[in-house]
Amino acid sequence: MSRGSVVVVGAGAVGLGCALFLQADGWEVTLIDRGEPGQATSYGNAGILSVQSVTTLNSPETLKRLPSLLLSSTSPLRLRWRDLPATAPWLWAFARACAPAVAAQSSATQTALAREAATAWRILLQRCGGAERVSWPGWLKLAEGAGEVAELDRERRRLEAAGHRHAWLDAAGVAALEPGLGPRFAAGLWLEDDGQIDRPGELLRRFAARFVAAGGRVVVDEVRDLHATERAVAAVGGAATYRGDRAVLAAGPWSGPLARRLGARVPLVAERGYHLMLPQAAPLLARPIFDARHGFVLAPMGDALRLTWGAEIARLDAPPDERPIRGLGAEVRRLLPEAATTVAASWLGARPSTPDGLPVIAPAPRAPRVTLAYGHGHLGLTLGPLTGRLVADRLAGRPDPMPLEACAATRRPGRPTAVIFRKKGLARGRRSEL
Numbered sequence: 001m002s003r004g005s006v007v008v009v010g011a012g013a014v015g016l017g018c019a020l021f022l023q024a025d026g027w028e029v030t031l032i033d034r035g036e037p038g039q040a041t042s043y044g045n046a047g048i049l050s051v052q053s054v055t056t057l058n059s060p061e062t063l064k065r066l067p068s069l070l071l072s073s074t075s076p077l078r079l080r081w082r083d084l085p086a087t088a089p090w091l092w093a094f095a096r097a098c099a100p101a102v103a104a105q106s107s108a109t110q111t112a113l114a115r116e117a118a119t120a121w122r123i124l125l126q127r128c129g130g131a132e133r134v135s136w137p138g139w140l141k142l143a144e145g146a147g148e149v150a151e152l153d154r155e156r157r158r159l160e161a162a163g164h165r166h167a168w169l170d171a172a173g174v175a176a177l178e179p180g181l182g183p184r185f186a187a188g189l190w191l192e193d194d195g196q197i198d199r200p201g202e203l204l205r206r207f208a209a210r211f212v213a214a215g216g217r218v219v220v221d222e223v224r225d226l227h228a229t230e231r232a233v234a235a236v237g238g239a240a241t242y243r244g245d246r247a248v249l250a251a252g253p254w255s256g257p258l259a260r261r262l263g264a265r266v267p268l269v270a271e272r273g274y275h276l277m278l279p280q281a282a283p284l285l286a287r288p289i290f291d292a293r294h295g296f297v298l299a300p301m302g303d304a305l306r307l308t309w310g311a312e313i314a315r316l317d318a319p320p321d322e323r324p325i326r327g328l329g330a331e332v333r334r335l336l337p338e339a340a341t342t343v344a345a346s347w348l349g350a351r352p353s354t355p356d357g358l359p360v361i362a363p364a365p366r367a368p369r370v371t372l373a374y375g376h377g378h379l380g381l382t383l384g385p386l387t388g389r390l391v392a393d394r395l396a397g398r399p400d401p402m403p404l405e406a407c408a409a410t411r412r413p414g415r416p417t418a419v420i421f422r423k424k425g426l427a428r429g430r431r432s433e434l
């Protein structure tokens with residue numbers, strides 16, 4: 001029996017995750033995207049299922065390094081200075097979210113979400129097929145100098161505290177695990193349970209086809225507004241208005257204006273990143289690797305390596321600047337002496353990033369019939385299916401399987417939701433469970 005109808009806006013990893021879990025739960029789902037499902041931000045990422053993620057970008061260490069990161073010409077963190085009037089409020093909130101208490105809450109929530117992500121992925125793979133595109137070889141992070149080794153060691157300690165499987169490798173250990181790498185690394189941190197998707201855009205295309213085969217409706221249209229009454233919702237598109245009992249807003253980095261009109265307060269910015277596809281005559285890597293010095297990822301995908309790089313805070317529609325990523329060719333060859341660096345394709349995408357690194361997964365403050373599901377930043381591919389599962393639980397009235405206060409749409413990033421006010425012996429506010 002149908003539970004009712006849901007309109008999902010946005011068909012990236014998050015919107016598709018929501019559509020599929022809602023469909024499995026008995027909802028009639030209409031999935032609206034102005035383009036083809038899974039072909040925006042979720043198309044060109046590094047494909048890593050970062051289920052062992054234990055940190056977010058906002059941290060006291062990042063704040064300390066921020067001036068040097070922003071002023072360095074080689075840093076992956078870049079600010080498009082002429083976009084500052086548009087991005088300054090986000091940057092201010094980000095600086096506040098680097099406070100130790102907020103960073104700790106972000107890390108704890110992110111760790112809890114990522115830990116559950118693999119199960120949600122496996123459920124969707126079982127239902128939709130495509131398991132041949134997903135492997136679980138782990139993710140290898142590599143350090144050269146003392147500073148990078150110390151940074152990796154901090155992550156190692158967090159992994160240990162979280163109980164995640166990992167291995168600390170010396171130079172010989174790195175060479176044994178990935179024989180194609182040049183002998184330049186002092187240490188490696190192998191996150192043994194992370195997964196990898198070979199060309200995520202292809203897999204998501206398959207998920208969309210499975211959704212349609214099971215009775216779901218995919219509509220190509222641009223949603224310009226979302227209205228809700230006490231009993232129904234309406235998504236106003238360019239071609240038609242789509243009505244339902246409930247709606248989910250999962251428009252990735254484009255969610256901001258619609259979400260703000262529905263009362264969300266969490267600032268959203270485009271944290272842009274690039275990829276280059278480098279075809280290879282033979283496989284050179286068994287798993288994705290991260291070069292800590294230059295901040296790039298190399299991920300094996302089919303007969304190519306996908307080089308991803310950059311966290312560029314800019315307007316969504318600013319023109320691309322591929323010069324820095326194209327300048328990494330020499331570093332790639334130093335790292336993998338056998339690598340060919342001819343570029344077959346290039347891409348720019350925008351992570352939908354919040355200041356505290358956490359997504360919004362919550363009812364819209366002014367329209368509880370609309371559920372907000374956006375802002376997944378660096379982990380949207382990893383967390384897409386889990387978000388769908390959490391949204392389906394909410395819509396069915398089942399209790400949240402984990403505390404989601406830190407993902408509220410009403411939070412003010414920069415202030416932990418766990419703040420306890422004490423005045424004349426009176427305690428207000430709730431302590432987070434995390």
Ligand SMILES: Cc1cc2nc3c(=O)[nH]c(=O)nc-3n(C[C@H](O)[C@H](O)[C@H](O)COP(=O)(O)OP(=O)(O)OC[C@H]3O[C@@H](n4cnc5c(N)ncnc54)[C@H](O)[C@@H]3O)c2cc1C
Pocket residue numbers: 009010011012013014015032033034035036037038039040041042043044045046047048049050221222223224250251252253254255271272273274275308309349350351352374375376377378379380381382383384
């Ligand atoms: C270089 C790079 C590397 C990355 N690597 C990883 C990684 O290895 N692992 C990981 O987990 N994450 C990674 N990410 C992050 C991840 O790609 C994103 O967090 C994720 O794709 C966001 O998914 P989404 O569904 O929210 O957004 P999207 O994939 O952008 O989907 C949003 C959809 O909404 C549609 N839309 C927007 N507005 C409207 C509208 N008004 N009407 C109709 N449709 C609309 C868009 O067309 C789009 O299809 C990376 C990101 C980048 C840039």
